[in-house]
Every structure is written in structure tokens, then in C-alpha cells.
Amino acid sequence: MKVLLVNPWIHDFAAYDFWLKPIGLLYVARAMEWMGYEVHLVDLLNRHDPDLPRFARVPKDKRYGTGKFPSQVIEKPEMLKSVPRRYKRYGAPPEFLEWKLREIGNVDLIMVTSTLSYWYPGVWETIRFLKSRYDVPIVLGGVYPRLFPEHAKKSGAIVYEKGDLVFLPSFLESLGFPSKEIPADWFEVFDPMYELYNRVGYLVFITTLGCPFRCSYCAVHRLWNGLRVRTPERVVETIEKYLNIFKVEDVVFFDDAILASGRFKDLLKLIVEKRWPVRFHLPNGIHARLLDEETAFLLKEANFRTIKLGYETSGRLQRETGGKVYDEDLVRAARILRKAGFTEKEVSAYIMVNMPGQTKEDVLNAIKVCLSEGIGISINEYTPIPGTKDWEKLVEEGKLDPDIDPVLLNNTVLPFWWKYGMSYEEIQEIKNFAQKLKKSEVYREFP
Numbered sequence: 001m002k003v004l005l006v007n008p009w010i011h012d013f014a015a016y017d018f019w020l021k022p023i024g025l026l027y028v029a030r031a032m033e034w035m036g037y038e039v040h041l042v043d044l045l046n047r048h049d050p051d052l053p054r055f056a057r058v059p060k061d062k063r064y065g066t067g068k069f070p071s072q073v074i075e076k077p078e079m080l081k082s083v084p085r086r087y088k089r090y091g092a093p094p095e096f097l098e099w100k101l102r103e104i105g106n107v108d109l110i111m112v113t114s115t116l117s118y119w120y121p122g123v124w125e126t127i128r129f130l131k132s133r134y135d136v137p138i139v140l141g142g143v144y145p146r147l148f149p150e151h152a153k154k155s156g157a158i159v160y161e162k163g164d165l166v167f168l169p170s171f172l173e174s175l176g177f178p179s180k181e182i183p184a185d186w187f188e189v190f191d192p193m194y195e196l197y198n199r200v201g202y203l204v205f206i207t208t209l210g211c212p213f214r215c216s217y218c219a220v221h222r223l224w225n226g227l228r229v230r231t232p233e234r235v236v237e238t239i240e241k242y243l244n245i246f247k248v249e250d251v252v253f254f255d256d257a258i259l260a261s262g263r264f265k266d267l268l269k270l271i272v273e274k275r276w277p278v279r280f281h282l283p284n285g286i287h288a289r290l291l292d293e294e295t296a297f298l299l300k301e302a303n304f305r306t307i308k309l310g311y312e313t314s315g316r317l318q319r320e321t322g323g324k325v326y327d328e329d330l331v332r333a334a335r336i337l338r339k340a341g342f343t344e345k346e347v348s349a350y351i352m353v354n355m356p357g358q359t360k361e362d363v364l365n366a367i368k369v370c371l372s373e374g375i376g377i378s379i380n381e382y383t384p385i386p387g388t389k390d391w392e393k394l395v396e397e398g399k400l401d402p403d404i405d406p407v408l409l410n411n412t413v414l415p416f417w418w419k420y421g422m423s424y425e426e427i428q429e430i431k432n433f434a435q436k437l438k439k440s441e442v443y444r445e446f447p
């Protein structure tokens with residue numbers, strides 16, 4: 001039995017390859033191999049595919065293997081017509097997909113993944129394309145169908161609504177496909193199946209699934225029950241295995257709560273011992289309160305180059321959204337990291353703009369806190385996510401239609417129509433201010 005796994009196109013006003021790898025799909029690949037399938041992968045977002053330059057001009061890598069995707073301007077969906085920006089298909093062009101499918105030939109089953117729900121138009125286009133070439137069942141899984149199952153069913157694919165892979169065998173059986181029980185500890189024993197790639201520009205891993213916190217704007221607790229932790233020994237084994245196959249210089253951890261695992265220091269110690277000639281990155285905000293000096297020094301010794309702290313906002317919303325971090329936690333973490341030798345180029349804090357109830361002052365104060373501690377700023381625009389406390393409150397107050405088309409929840413689009421948040425101009429002003437600060441001399445005053 002032959003299965004084709006596809007990482008679909010992104011349709012958006014902007015998208016950047018900030019170490020995007022379909023790690024969930026690579027676990028699905030391993031599970032399918034475990035069940036005896038012959039597995040093939042088409043990753044339309046792999047900028048480092050050696051065949052891609054024959055089909056598109058591929059922008060050169062920027063920092064640490066990140067970079068711009070090839071893109072094509074496409075027509076905006078009706079609902080986005082009033083947004084005065086160009087809408088694009090990001091990733092390999094359709095001719096590349098056509099060629100790949102010809103190379104792979106007939107398959108028995110197709111599986112498509114998805115991450116951000118508001119990227120669904122790219123998922124749907126990919127599914128339409130596949131349907132026009134194959135007459136086999138297409139299964140859609142990932143974050144989008146888990147958050148918007150009913151909407152995802154309109155894609156024309158059969159939807160896998162679960163996160164955990166232990167449910168995959170019975171799902172396949174229900175479709176008439178062969179299966180075999182998946183080990184309950186698959187997250188420990190399975191490696192994400194990177195060997196399906198010819199070339200990658202970096203490697204992305206996760207060492208934990210889930211998060212013990214319950215922030216009111218975040219869906220992670222709905223996606224994963226509790227916190228699952230992979231043993232440091234297995235993580236190191238996996239990294240080593242793939243560093244031997246791919247000559248990459250950057251290794252990235254995408255965890256939501258890596259410091260909450262209770263095993264991170266052990267992992268860092270093992271990484272330090274290995275002395276691999278690579279840089280490490282933590283692009284998904286870590287918990288400032290959980291950072292201690294020993295961890296900071298180990299991060300430095302292990303050659304971490306990107307550390308993002310989850311800060312989100314200053315002011316009363318810190319408590320109201322769940323109390324994950326307070327100013328004093330951020331300040332403490334920033335100082336510890338500076339003491340360990342990190343600079344503002346390596347450490348920055350995520351600040352969210354346009355959270356319900358947030359004022360411009362909350363954001364500006366948060367920026368000032370970062371500034372005074374000599375750490376960088378990464379501005380994120382808020383988007384409501386189903387299943388979160390924020391979503392439920394907004395629906396209850398009549399400020400959000402629960403049946404909204406997910407494309408309108410694109411964080412770039414929200415300020416153009418949502419009258420309960422900040423205006424496009426206000427957000428732009430904040431972003432310009434942050435941009436100016438980044439370029440200014442202010443940060444250089446810090447040792």
C-alpha cells in the first residue's frame with residue numbers, strides 16, 4: 001500500500017519560512033511506515049528541495065536557514081477583497097507539484113496536513129489539485145481540522161479530528177485500509193521521518209507536547225491533554241541521527257512549554273557533551289518565570305542563538321489572561337540571560353498586539369520594559385482561536401460569530417473588519433515604533 005503525504009500551500013498576504021517544518025506530518029509518516037505502508041512526501045514549503053529551482057526562483061537563505069518562500073500572486077477570496085494588499089500562494093509552484101506527482105505515480109491513499117486554520121484556502125487548493133489527479137481517499141489532519149472540524153469537512157477531504165496518533169489505526173480501518181496498533185508511547189519511540197527529504201535547510205524537533213498553563217488566548221491545552229515529555233536521551237539520539245544524514249547548521253525546538261518539562265536541563269547537558277557544530281534556536285516563547293541561571297548558562301554553552309520569551313502584554317491583562325508571566329519574571333529572565341552572555345540580538349520577547357481589552361499603553365509599556373532590559377521585541381498580532389477562554393467570552397458578548405469563516409481570523413486581516421479591537425492605523429503605528437527601535441542605537445547601550 002502506497003501513501004502520499006502532502007504539506008500544502010499557504011495562501012496569505014505574507015508568509016516567511018521561519019523554520020517551518022511539518023513536524024506533525026513527519027510523525028504521521030512514521031506511523032504509516034510502522035503500519036507497513038510505502039510512504040512518499042511532497043512538502044510544498046521546503047525551500048531547500050534540490051528540484052525546486054527548476055520550477056521557481058528560490059530566494060537565498062537569510063539568517064540561520066530561514067528565508068522567503070517562492071510565491072505567486074493569486075486572486076483574493078471574495079471576503080478579503082477589501083484588504084488593500086496582494087494575496088499570494090506561498091511555496092512551490094503548481095508545476096512542481098505536477099512533476100512530483102508524476103514521479104511518485106499511483107498511490108492508494110493521500111494524507112494532507114495543516115497548521116494555521118486561516119491558511120485553509122491553501123489547504124483547499126492543494127486538496128482540489130490532488131483530487132483532479134487521483135481518485136483515492138484524501139485525509140486531512142492537523143491543527144485546522146482539530147479547531148474547525150465542520151469547516152474542514154467542506155474541503156472535500158475526510159477529516160481526522162484527533163491529535164493523538166493512537167486513534168489512527170481505527171480511523172484507517174473505518175476507511176477500509178490496513179492498520180496496526182500504534183504504541184501508546186509513540187512520541188517517545190517514533191522519530192519524525194526526516195529521511196523522506198532529499199535536502200533540508202535546518203531541522204525542527206519537539207521534545208514536549210502540550211502545556212500545563214491555560215492562557216486565555218491559547219488553544220494548546222485544547223489540542224493536547226496534559227504535558228508529554230520525550231526523554232532527553234531519545235531527543236539527542238534523534239538529533240544525532242539526522243545530523244548525520246543532513247549537513248545542516250541549525251536545529252530548532254518548536255515546543256510550547258520546553259522549560260516545564262522538568263527534563264530540559266538534562267537535555268542541555270547532553271547537547272553540551274556532544275559538541276555538535278550547530279546553532280540551536282527556541283523560536284516559540286519560553287516561560288520567563290521558569291528560567292534559572294543554570295539553564296541560561298547551559299543554553300549559552302550549548303550554542304543557542306535564538307531565545308524568545310513569552311511576554312505578550314504589560315498591565316492588568318497579565319493576570320486576567322492567566323498569569324503566565326509578570327513584568328518581574330521577564331526582567332529577571334532578561335537579566336539572567338544577559339549574565340550568561342546573551343545579547344539583544346539573541347534574546348527577544350513576544351509582545352501581542354490587539355488582545356481583547358488591551359490598550360495601546362499596555363503594548364507601549366511592554367516595549368519599554370524590553371527596552372530597559374536590553375532585549376529585542378517581536379510583535380505578534382492577536383487572533384481569536386476557538387476553544388479558548390477569549391473566544392468563548394467574545395462569542396458570549398456578541399463580538400464574534402462562532403460560525404465565522406476562519407480566513408477572516410487571519411491576524412493581518414482582523415484589524416480591517418473587527419470593530420472591537422485596535423484599528424489598522426494604531427497597530428501600524430506600534431509596529432513602526434518597534435521597528436524604529438530595533439534599528440536605533442538604544443539597544444547598543446547595553447553590554
Ligand code: B12
Nearest residue numbers: 021024111112113115116117141142160163218219220380
Ligand atoms: C510550530 C508552530 C508555529 C510555527 C510554524 C508552524 C508550521 N510548522 O507551519 C510558527 C512559529 C511559524 C507559528 C506561527 C504562528 N502561530 Co503557531 N504554532 C506552532 C505550534 C507551537 C506547533 C505546531 C506543531 O508542530 N505541533 C506539533 C505536532 C506534532 O502537532 P500537529 O501538527 O497537530 O500534528 C499532530 C496531529 O494534528 C496529527 N496530524 C497532523 N497532520 C496530520 C495529517 C493527517 C492526514 C493526519 C491523519 C493526522 C495529522 O498528527 C500529529 C501527531 O499527533 C502550535 C501549537 C501546537 N502545539 O500545536 C502553534 C499554533 C498552531 N499556532 C498558532 C498561532 C495563533 C500562531 C500565530 C498566528 C501566532 C501569532 N498570533 O502571531 C503565528 C502565525 C504567524 C504567521 N502568520 O505566520 C495557534 C493556531 C491558531 C489557529 N487558528 O490555527 C496554535 C495552535 C497555538 C496557539 N496559540 O493556540 N506557529
Ligand code: SF4
Nearest residue numbers: 211213214215218256
Ligand atoms: S500561551 Fe504558552 S504558556 Fe500559555 S497556554 Fe499557550 S503554550 Fe502554554
